[in-house]
Amino acid sequence: xxxxxxxxxxxxxxxxxxAALTAAALLSLVWTPHPFAxxxxxxxxxxxxxxxxxGTDQLGRDMVSQLMAGAxxxxxxxxxxxxxxxxxxxxxxxxxxxxxxIVEDAVMRLADFSFAFPALLFAIMLAAVFGxxxxxxxxxxxxxxxxxxxxxxxxxxxxxxxREFTLAxxxxxxxxxxxxxxxxxxxxxxxxxVQATIExxxxxxxxxxxxxxxxxxxxxAASWGRMLSEAQTLLYLAPQLAIYPxxxxxxxxxxxxxxxxxxxxxxxxxxxxxx
Amino acid sequence: MTxxxxxxxxxxxxxxxxxxRRTLFGPAPRLAAVQDASLVVGRGEVLGIVGESGSGxxxxxxxxxALERPDGxxxxxxxxxxxxxxxxxxxxxxxxMQMVFQxxxxxxxPRRDIGWSVAEPLLAASGLAREERRSTVLDMLxxxxxxxxxxxRYPHEFSGGQRQRIAIARALVTRPxxxxxxxxxASLDVSVQAQILNLLMDLHEEFGLSMLVxxxxxxxxxxxxxxxxxxxxxxxxxxxxxxxVLTAPAHAYTKELVAAFV
Ligand SMILES: Nc1ncnc2c1ncn2[C@@H]1O[C@H](COP(=O)(O)OP(=O)(O)OP(=O)(O)O)[C@@H](O)[C@H]1O
Ligand SMILES: [Mg+2]
Numbered sequence: 001x002x003x004x005x006x007x008x009x010x011x012x013x014x015x016x017x018x019a020a021l022t023a024a025a026l027l028s029l030v031w032t033p034h035p036f037a038x039x040x041x042x043x044x045x046x047x048x049x050x051x052x053x054x055g056t057d058q059l060g061r062d063m064v065s066q067l068m069a070g071a072x073x074x075x076x077x078x079x080x081x082x083x084x085x086x087x088x089x090x091x092x093x094x095x096x097x098x099x100x101x102i103v104e105d106a107v108m109r110l111a112d113f114s115f116a117f118p119a120l121l122f123a124i125m126l127a128a129v130f131g132x133x134x135x136x137x138x139x140x141x142x143x144x145x146x147x148x149x150x151x152x153x154x155x156x157x158x159x160x161x162x163r164e165f166t167l168a169x170x171x172x173x174x175x176x177x178x179x180x181x182x183x184x185x186x187x188x189x190x191x192x193x194v195q196a197t198i199e200x201x202x203x204x205x206x207x208x209x210x211x212x213x214x215x216x217x218x219x220x221a222a223s224w225g226r227m228l229s230e231a232q233t234l235l236y237l238a239p240q241l242a243i244y245p246x247x248x249x250x251x252x253x254x255x256x257x258x259x260x261x262x263x264x265x266x267x268x269x270x271x272x273x274x275x
Numbered sequence: 276m277t278x279x280x281x282x283x284x285x286x287x288x289x290x291x292x293x294x295x296r297r298t299l300f301g302p303a304p305r306l307a308a309v310q311d312a313s314l315v316v317g318r319g320e321v322l323g324i325v326g327e328s329g330s331g332x333x334x335x336x337x338x339x340x341a342l343e344r345p346d347g348x349x350x351x352x353x354x355x356x357x358x359x360x361x362x363x364x365x366x367x368x369x370x371x372m373q374m375v376f377q378x379x380x381x382x383x384x385p386r387r388d389i390g391w392s393v394a395e396p397l398l399a400a401s402g403l404a405r406e407e408r409r410s411t412v413l414d415m416l417x418x419x420x421x422x423x424x425x426x427x428r429y430p431h432e433f434s435g436g437q438r439q440r441i442a443i444a445r446a447l448v449t450r451p452x453x454x455x456x457x458x459x460x461a462s463l464d465v466s467v468q469a470q471i472l473n474l475l476m477d478l479h480e481e482f483g484l485s486m487l488v489x490x491x492x493x494x495x496x497x498x499x500x501x502x503x504x505x506x507x508x509x510x511x512x513x514x515x516x517x518x519x520v521l522t523a524p525a526h527a528y529t530k531e532l533v534a535a536f537v
Contacts, residue, residue, distance in 0.1 A: 168376060168382045168383075
């Protein structure tokens with residue numbers, strides 16, 4: 001048993017945090033201690049009790065239930081946005097790498113260009129133009145992921161294209177598209193998945209920020225970012241209302257970052273592990 | 276085109292690489308990797324190319340395989356110029372010429388099982404049903420001495436010699452007329468080298484295969500080639516029957532090579 005190299009700490013810790021977050025999000029689909037949006041003004045600002053484990057907020061809503069529903073929002077938005085942006089970005093990176101020449105230059109300069117202005121600013125602009133909504137938040141977060149994935153996948157693909165088996169494949173008479181699908185994609189899967197994990201953290205943070213500014217999901221849907229902004233005016237009266245969602249955001253972002261680092265450690269052969 | 280027309284003819288082919296600039300102004304320096312090279316491989320013949328590292332052997336092989344364009348000269352395979360014919364014709368031509376690479380660790384995709392890799396040339400060539408493809412692949416694996424039951428296994432589960440056998444199976448699965456082998460045994464142990472060379476010779480006889488074998492090792496050339504071309508600094512300095520080149524080298528460089536060999 002002990003013959004196998006032990007897993008990196010970051011992988012274990014990150015994996016546990018991400019698993020807990022995902023479990024909470026999934027569980028909230030079928031069960032929360034209380035209906036998360038149920039207002040009960042008579043019982044507002046309650047402390048922790050057997051009935052309300054983390055107490056209630058300024059409208060008497062159950063904290064645990066809201067946090068669970070907020071986890072669902074975070075994970076769902078991050079997932080859709082990262083998959084969408086990742087798929088488009090990776091396709092662009094693979095195209096750039098396979099075609100080369102001015103196509104590659106064009107794709108990469110576009111990626112540089114979109115790096116030049118801050119992601120969040122772009123999301124705010126989008127929300128300002130098209131109005132705040134769940135869909136716009138997803139589109140904005142997906143969009144900022146495109147150049148990230150385009151870069152990562154192009155760099156990885158260029159490496160794979162230098163390997164001899166792609167030459168062998170050309171000799172076998174296969175075209176650029178077929179080689180990309182059959183050889184390049186499977187060989188860049190590891191770095192792309194690592195990047196996706198890290199981008200998940202960025203997406204969760206972006207969703208929280210957008211919702212904090214009122215540009216993300218709209219009530220009654222729950223969101224950690226909106227919980228924070230609602231708790232802001234009550235910071236002296238009931239600081240726990242801001243602390244709980246804040247801790248959730250930190251844990252989620254940390255979890256995905258650690259998981260991404262851990263995955264990179266075990267998949268990247270260049271980072272040789274200590275014996 | 277008659278039957279005894281050569282399977283491959285290379286006529287005055289050149290290739291210059293543009294090197295990175297060393298000065299801000301002035302032209303980028305160029306490196307003549309292959310200069311004015313001509314050779315012919317007859318049907319069923321094994322021609323060797325020998326030469327020191329950097330003499331342009333691999334560059335010439337890549338141009339023959341239409342992986343890279345020559346700057347000048349013509350290449351004909353079965354009378355067809357792969358650099359000037361249409362896409363459809365090139366695809367057809369690809370089935371007639373195949374290549375074995377030097378490094379059997381690099382020429383097989385680590386993420387594909389070997390059965391898949393050997394079947395790949397058949398995918399491009401199409402025309403075969405799945406079952407037919409499968410039986411062709413298993414048959415070919417058997418012929419190069421790999422247990423057909425090992426088809427679902429991955430390259431890292433095989434030794435260097437076994438991988439080179441697999442690479443040879445892939446190259447021959449479309450029954451090509453011409454096989455280009457670029458240093459096919461350079462990365463293998465001496466004992467394994469002999470096995471692979473014997474395998475190539477067996478297949479050469481069995482399929483009537485014409486071969487272009489590249490090596491920096493005269494022993495390899497002497498053991499399997501009918502004729503040999505000697506390359507130095509991008510030029511072919513001498514061509515002739517292997518025996519006569521080895522016993523009576525004409526060019527000064529060949530004399531050096533032979534002297535070092537015996
Ligand atoms: N893509 C390239 N760009 C620039 N120079 C190159 C390139 N490929 C090869 N060369 C140069 O061309 C020359 C011939 O290279 P080539 O690989 O054909 O030699 P070789 O005879 O196969 O050598 P070896 O026995 O080491 O494989 C070398 O000087 C090499 O540095
Ligand atoms: Mg070479």
